[in-house]
Amino acid sequence: MNQLVVKVAPALAAGCKLVVEPSEYSPLSSIRGGELVHEAGSYQVVYKNLNGEGRMVWEGMSRHPDIDMISITGSPHAGVAVAKAAADTVKRVHQELGGISANIILPDADFEEGRRSWRPRLQ
Secondary structure (H helix, E strand, C coil), rough: CCCHHHHHHHHHHCCCCECCCCCCCCHHHHHHHHHHHHCCCCCCEEEEECCHHHHHHHHHHHHHCCCCCEEEEEEEHHHHHHHHHHHHCEEEEEEEEECCCCCCCCCCCCCCHHHHHHHHCCC
């Protein structure tokens, strides 16, 4: 939900059209955000969710000549790939990179199961 408030709301206020590709691990807040934008009276073309595996989505968007800017929040690996793909169209790219998300494993949880389920997302 933070991304919707910090990135999407100002872009909509400025009159920009958006294509949002949420994490394939947590798309629901972005989907709900799109519903709220549409319920508020915006046309479907103003805010579109494009769900799928990240690389397949942003690689095409980064190369598309009709897209003026890409803003990515993700891993350094994804940031480099987006910048390279966008270079041919001399597209502006804004990156917020880190690749580490905090997780809280409560005392009554199975620590090893929590570690196993979280670890693949670091790749």
